[in-house]
Amino acid sequence: MFDETDIELRRDELQHFLDAQKSHSARNEMGQFATPFPLAYDIMRFVAGLLPNRKVSFLEPAFGTGVFLSAFIRAIGREPAKALGFEIDPHYCSPAKKHWSCTKAEIKCSDFLHQTPDQLFDLIATNPPYTRHHHISSEDKVWLQKAVLSETGIKISGLAGLYCHFLMLSTKWLAPDGLSCWLIPCEFMDVNYGVAVRRYLSENVELIRIHRFNPEDLQFADALVSSCVVVFRNRRPSERHRVEFSSGGSIISPGHMRTVSIETLRQNGKWIPHFSKRPKALHAGGKTLGDYFFVKRGIATGDNGFFILDEESALRHNIPSRFLRPILPGPRYVKVDRIKSDNGIPDLGRKMFLFSCDLPKEDLRKDYPTVWQYICDGEARGVNEGYICSRRTPWYSCEKRDAAPIVVPYMGRGADGGRLFRFILNESDAITTNGYLMLYPKMDFAEKLKNRTALVSVWKALNGIPPETLVSSGRTYGGGLHKLEPRELMRAPACDAISGI
Ligand SMILES: C[S@@+](CC[C@H](N)C(=O)[O-])C[C@H]1O[C@@H](n2cnc3c(N)ncnc32)[C@H](O)[C@@H]1O
Known part of the structure; x- marks a missing residue:
């Protein structure tokens, strides 16, 4: 058994130590921006409410030092039934392996995108590399585009960042109805290269929630992107399905939330307007x-x-x-x-x-004794003393x-x-x-x-x-x-x- 507070403290120290040994440009190329623990913890608390009431298996495809595993353990209160992580960079992978060796977690130092699943998981949670397309070689791009097409039936643009490929290629690791949870840039909701991801999220899987952090409130001070959390389930959505779009605050306690029908998401070009508080006028010359x-x-x-x-x-x-x-x-x-x-x-x-009734009680007693009796019964129950009744004259009008x-x-x-x-x-x-x-x-x-x-x-x-x-x-x-x-x-x-x- 291990102490979960201690393991997180040591992991956080390790993350800072390892980050400090790399240049900003090297980390940028490999999309190495670590998630702050409080953010990962908030996301895992949200996900905990959607998980089945049993021990679940957990996969982290871009492990870093394992902040999501740590947050999972803190939020759920125990280790997953099985935990697997992939990390391509030995600079992070080897120390992370050592760090987690006191647990049952298995961490593999390999490229997640080239793996074939030998088991399925109940939960995937990750902050994948944001690596921009110009840092992906042309051979890799061609390979990734083919893999996405054969896995999802969707053609993805050569301009898509690596996080799009991660998201679309990961579901083959997910058990039916399994949950997938992604901390990614908001860009895919707005730009043309994001069309493939939008199609994937509205057609291939059941999108549950997109939470957009306040654009001013950058989650990774050093990565300069505005981020969102995308949560979906490995199942086809029903035609009547609605997706939650929340923004501001945290995913657990958003500042604002609305739901959008899957039909609208499929028709609608860009998704960012779904976070706005005021709907646009439908037509009718802006009339309300x-x-x-x-x-x-x-x-x-x-x-x-x-x-x-x-x-x-x-x-x-x-x-x-x-x-x-x-x-x-x-x-x-x-x-x-x-x-x-x-x-x-x-x-x-x-x-x-x-x-x-507007008539005074005395008149009722004389002319409508049954009504008078009904009112007396009400008074005996204290109905006349309630906030609204006590401010009316007579109270029964x-x-x-x-x-x-x-x-x-x-x-x-x-x-x-x-x-x-x-x-x-x-x-x-x-x-x-x-x-x-x-x-x-x-x-x-x-x-x-x-x-x-x-x-x-x-x-x-x-x-x-x-x-x-x-x-x-x-x-x-x-x-x-x-x-x-x-x-x-x-x-x-x-x-x-x-x-x-
Ligand atoms: C944005 S960081 C996030 C790390 C960690 N999940 C977190 O949230 O702090 C992405 C991580 O993915 C790793 N990575 C990049 N490409 C990868 C690949 N093809 N397979 C596995 N890991 C990869 C990077 O080295 C980096 O550690």
Whole structure:
């Protein structure tokens, strides 16, 4: 057994010692820029959350002195089931071999790109050499291009840096569903030589996350490149797959995150714009949804358990219909995208109503004793003392609202759902609770939408807005939860189909 803190301290010392013995230009040619341990550790902590709950095998194709192995051990708390590293330069490889000899790790002093796997790994993690193409000999380039083509079916440009070849040639070492994690320059997302890598990441494997560090916050002070972490799985992506693009902060706790559909990534030339916080206008002369709609949160009742009743409870408590308004059930109970009306009530099977009353209690006692009793029951439960109810007069009078023709649940979850936000056509007189945003057409537009065909076209057009446009207008929380506030939805770009009505 070894002490993991001690082994990292000694490894870090060794790295500095070995780096100091080489010139900057020699290290540049061989792409020898070591990863700081805290960065490797952050990446391994992120990856730990994606690994199966068992001992896994680990491969480091450009080992250096083994910072990723060290970070893996610290993040997971134990050695991998098997660890293998390749390092081409004996200057690093021999001391690294000696350093890791107290563990089960096997370190080979050879060129990773010319190896044939004799076993498959659950995890690959590396910071490969960034060696630029003019430091790769023409024979090597031809060999690498052929190898990439036969391995992936993709032709790679002769201008690609060595890290592109590493990434595309490594998956043959990965077990099915195995994870691959790369600290590489951001360039491939922008430049023409990166097309092959973008195609590979969007077609051949299931890309999970790209985290871009702040361009100002260079990860390797001496390498002068802006870097990103790319994490993918060895499996084909589903057509509905969505990829997380995060930026700023760290991969574990990014400053900003949005998801982008695999379809968009396949169509889209450059990927860097996916990190931007503001989506570009879709068309519509730069207009936003706020040019056509007022968006309001549905009403906050103060206590849905008291104010929202199903038909059976309303009958049981004998509440007259003048105190009841149809209301939509919570979004997860509304499976359809078009709500038909049954005499103004949503035709959804279970009928729900909002209880609200403006009359003083004394009058109710006299004229509507069952309603009076219901209110007394609520007071006995302390409903009137809640934050919202205690600020209303009388406390049982809810906000008055018109029904909105289009509503949208304000929360969307899941990185794999095709539509995170769905616009629901509400043909009933139902209002909603604050689990929804309600879209009220502005004056002139409201006139146009009196025409049912126009309303249906607008509803369809809203559902055609790419999810990433809506996601990037709103906020993204951990675990793929997305939320849209009214103002955020109003700032989302409109599209031609809406402006053309
Ligand atoms: C950017 S450094 C990273 C080292 C280490 N992974 C880290 O993160 O600190 C890349 C390493 O890959 C090594 N290397 C370059 N070409 C290689 C190859 N074809 N096969 C194996 N290692 C290679 C370099 O010598 C260098 O140590």
